[in-house]
Amino acid sequence: xxxxxxxxxxxxxxxxxxxxxxxxxxxxxxxxxxxxxxxxxxxxxxxxxxxxxxxxxxxxxxxxxxxxxxxxxxxxxxxxxxxxxxxxxxxxxxxxxxxxxxxxxxxxxxxxxxxxxxxxxxxxxxxxxxxxxxxxxxxxxxxxxxxxxxxxxxxxxxxxxxxxxxxxxxxxxxxxxxxxxxxxxxxxxxxxxxxxxxxxxxxxxxxxxxxxxxxxxxxxxxxxxxxxxxxxxxxxxxxxxxxxxxxxxxxxxxxxxxxxxxxxxxxxxxxxxxxxxxxxxxxxxxxxxxxxxxxxxxxxxxxxxxxxxxxxxxxxxxxxxxxxxxxxxxxxxxxxxxxxxxxxxxxxxxxxxxxxxxxxxxxxxxxxxxxxxxxxxxxxxxxxxxxxxxxxxxxxxx
Amino acid sequence: xxxxxxxxxxxxxxxxxxxxxxxxxxxxxxxxxxxxxxxxxxxxxxxxxxxxxxxxxxxxxxxxxxxxxxxxxxxxxxxxxxxxxxxxxxxxxxxxxxxxxxxxxxxxxxxxxxxxxxxxxxxxxxxxxxxxxxxxxxxxxxxxxxxxxxxxxxxxxxxxxxxxxxxxxxxxxxxxxxxxxxxxxxxxxxxxxxxxxxxxxxxxxxxxxxxxxxx
Numbered sequence: 001x002x003x004x005x006x007x008x009x010x011x012x013x014x015x016x017x018x019x020x021x022x023x024x025x026x027x028x029x030x031x032x033x034x035x036x037x038x039x040x041x042x043x044x045x046x047x048x049x050x051x052x053x054x055x056x057x058x059x060x061x062x063x064x065x066x067x068x069x070x071x072x073x074x075x076x077x078x079x080x081x082x083x084x085x086x087x088x089x090x091x092x093x094x095x096x097x098x099x100x101x102x103x104x105x106x107x108x109x110x111x112x113x114x115x116x117x118x119x120x121x122x123x124x125x126x127x128x129x130x131x132x133x134x135x136x137x138x139x140x141x142x143x144x145x146x147x148x149x150x151x152x153x154x155x156x157x158x159x160x161x162x163x164x165x166x167x168x169x170x171x172x173x174x175x176x177x178x179x180x181x182x183x184x185x186x187x188x189x190x191x192x193x194x195x196x197x198x199x200x201x202x203x204x205x206x207x208x209x210x211x212x213x214x215x216x217x218x219x220x221x222x223x224x225x226x227x228x229x230x231x232x233x234x235x236x237x238x239x240x241x242x243x244x245x246x247x248x249x250x251x252x253x254x255x256x257x258x259x260x261x262x263x264x265x266x267x268x269x270x271x272x273x274x275x276x277x278x279x280x281x282x283x284x285x286x287x288x289x290x291x292x293x294x295x296x297x298x299x300x301x302x303x304x305x306x307x308x309x310x311x312x313x314x315x316x317x318x319x320x321x322x323x324x325x326x327x328x329x330x331x332x333x334x335x336x337x338x339x340x341x342x343x344x345x346x347x348x349x350x351x352x353x354x355x356x357x358x359x360x361x362x363x364x365x366x367x368x369x370x371x372x373x374x375x376x377x378x379x380x381x382x383x384x385x386x387x388x389x390x391x392x393x394x395x396x397x398x
Numbered sequence: 399x400x401x402x403x404x405x406x407x408x409x410x411x412x413x414x415x416x417x418x419x420x421x422x423x424x425x426x427x428x429x430x431x432x433x434x435x436x437x438x439x440x441x442x443x444x445x446x447x448x449x450x451x452x453x454x455x456x457x458x459x460x461x462x463x464x465x466x467x468x469x470x471x472x473x474x475x476x477x478x479x480x481x482x483x484x485x486x487x488x489x490x491x492x493x494x495x496x497x498x499x500x501x502x503x504x505x506x507x508x509x510x511x512x513x514x515x516x517x518x519x520x521x522x523x524x525x526x527x528x529x530x531x532x533x534x535x536x537x538x539x540x541x542x543x544x545x546x547x548x549x550x551x552x553x554x555x556x557x558x559x560x561x562x563x564x565x566x567x568x569x570x571x572x573x574x575x576x577x578x579x580x581x582x583x584x585x586x587x588x589x590x591x592x593x594x595x596x597x598x599x600x601x602x603x604x605x606x607x608x609x610x611x612x613x
Contacts, residue, residue: 063427325404
């Protein structure tokens with residue numbers, strides 16, 4: 001019964017495809033999968049925008065949007081209808097292209113942004129047997145297409161012929177390139193343990209239980225550190241606060257999409273959020289057991305429910321962090337990436353090696369945790385070494 | 399250690415998040431169209447014309463002296479004087495405004511008209527929800543829209559209204575005293591005229607009443 005519920009989408013797909021002649025089936029099946037991704041993730045995006053606005057409102061002791069409900073009635077749905085007028089507003093706005101802009105590149109940038117982001121979903125396992133392409137080099141593919149986002153960001157910044165756009169694009173490139181290294185190195189640990197780049201195999205490796213608790217990698221010392229590194233790097237990759245320097249509103253208006261309006265702006269916005277979901281999805285797959293349940297007796301809950309629950313939980317943490325931390329300065333951002341994140345990620349790879357070759361008992365836990373903790377403290381001290389924190393002293397004023 | 403303060407910060411925001419659902423005092427937002435904040439005593443938006451009694455056309459205090467029109471910095475007041483006269487609150491015959499328009503799209507709420515008015519007839523209103531779909535005639539307030547009763551003013555600005563009422567009462571009292579003095583003098587003169595011989599009084603012009611003492 002629960003198995004059937006778990007596989008309902010897979011069976012539905014097979015049933016739909018079975019009406020077609022044999023030769024057409026692979027094509028039809030991919031088209032249906034594409035339609036699924038194109039409908040589900042933008043829907044999650046629209047729900048996330050309203051959750052974000054309401055959540056940040058609550059954190060700042062406001063209500064957030066609480067008016068829009070069903071039109072022509074008094075039903076307000078606590079403001080959860082807000083995303084519809086937001087979307088309509090976005091799509092009906094005038095599309096302005098600066099006179100000096102490189103029109104072709106300016107037009108292509110949002111498209112180039114969205115395509116790699118959507119391609120990245122092709123290898124993510126959303127549930128049991130629910131991967132669009134069961135690709136052996138899935139992880140590599142994900143990072144390869146993810147790298148193309150930087151191109152579109154620079155296209156947007158360069159073609160706008162606006163100093164703020166260009167500054168934003170330069171910042172974005174510097175930030176994304178720096179943090180992508182940590183992102184990939186923290187993911188490498190998982191590949192070392194599993195011995196495969198296939199995301200389905202990575203999930204299958206974590207979908208085992210000892211004493212009813214899953215073998216998620218986040219429950220190991222190296223996995224926890226890897227997950228935290230991956231999490232911070234994914235914050236930076238998706239340009240979220242405190243790493244929102246590329247679009248810092250108070251400094252450079254909107255960064256690389258300063259000169260975008262209307263539908264193109266909406267595409268950038270959508271691309272940014274879809275990129276965030278993709279990278280969170282990858283983080284879940286690598287460290288949080290993908291679609292598997294944390295405790296064995298909860299395994300009857302459908303796998304896709306687990307996946308999207310974890311996704312929304314991480315999105316909520318992203319929102320929480322956005323409402324908590326102020327934006328970093330450029331030098332702080334770079335110091336953090338190169339002097340703290342990267343050495344710690346390298347140490348983590350070493351620790352995974354030790355973990356692999358030591359006998360599976362409590363000593364392994366102790367040694368690995370000690371190395372990681374020591375590295376964390378030392379690197380943290382090094383990062384804070386020249387920082388003079390405290391009350392600001394004015395030399396001339398006062 | 400690195401990250402300690404971040405955890406503390408996250409705890410603060412989490413406390414605010416859950417606290418906003420538990421205690422209403424945290425939420426300082428006022429749900430505006432349904433709820434209103436109490437206005438301050440001296441709130442002022444746009445001017446209005448005060449009238450006494452129940453009939454606004456009869457009781458309008460304005461005498462169309464046009465001082466406010468001349469003093470208005472953005473020139474948003476337009477007054478047309480009447481040809482005839484009507485008795486004012488003192489019983490004196492006075493002009494009245496045939497037209498009194500205030501363009502509140504021009505008005506800057508400076509209150510100068512209120513300060514210069516010698517007749518306590520123009521005061522500041524607290525109404526601010528004046529949005530309209532007609533930006534020309536909808537924002538041009540005519541005499542009938544401007545006229546508001548003194549009772550409304552007393553309710554809205556009790557302190558200012560009491561002061562204004564005191565000024566008017568003092569003026570009325572003074573006018574009454576003067577009128578009494580005038581009528582007394584008139585009566586005296588009449589009596590004197592009656593006492594004089596008829597032929598002389600018939601030839602002589604009627605003695606003019608003595609000028610009011612304090613004028």
